[in-house]
Amino acid sequence: MKKSLFIASTFLIGISGFAMAGDHPSFAEADTDGNGNLNRMELTTALPELDLMETEGTTEVTVADVKRALPVVDFADDDVANAEPVGKEQYEQIVDAMDDMSDANNVSNI
Incomplete structure (x- = not known):
């Protein structure tokens, strides 16, 4: 009985993590001032787990x-070197990297 409960709870925790992985605002929702780039407040509000x-x-x-906070993001080298602002494409790369990390973490917890 205890083993069944443990397996069920592990499964539910894994599923809840997968549901949360893709639960980020769209770029349009995050870009509250509508200027096409995210400032620090917009980005940290949209992705509070980004430190x-x-x-x-x-x-x-x-x-x-x-890139300093999340080295796994695969930005173009020129974007990093030129300190480009975070636009729609970069935001989507950040979200994808965070989702990949969350998925990998959930798989390793099973």
């Missing part, structure tokens, strides 16, 4: 800032 370092005196966030 960005505070940068004194600026609300801008670049792909280089995100």
